[in-house]
Amino acid sequence: MDDESDQEIEVDSDGLRSIASCISELMENSMENPECHVCRLCDIRYKTGVISDAPKPLIGATQEQLVQHLTTEHADAWETLRRDV
Numbered sequence: 001m002d003d004e005s006d007q008e009i010e011v012d013s014d015g016l017r018s019i020a021s022c023i024s025e026l027m028e029n030s031m032e033n034p035e036c037h038v039c040r041l042c043d044i045r046y047k048t049g050v051i052s053d054a055p056k057p058l059i060g061a062t063q064e065q066l067v068q069h070l071t072t073e074h075a076d077a078w079e080t081l082r083r084d085v
């Protein structure tokens, strides 16, 4: 179960973990529909009872829209992950 530990982390020109890498860490793609992104952080909130409604999947969202969700809803987690290189 340690397969991911030796993966190289992509770093962007600012020395931060790349946006694409952070997105793939925080967003889950549906197996049936690769256009359907489910936010893991919203899912955790839902499962731990922080929010009472199941998070809506982001269907057909662009990278920009995914980043916007993550930076507005989960700014702290996003920043932490970006620095985690």
Ligand SMILES: [Zn+2]
Pocket: 039, 040, 041, 042, 043, 069, 070, 073, 074
């Ligand atoms: Zn979310």
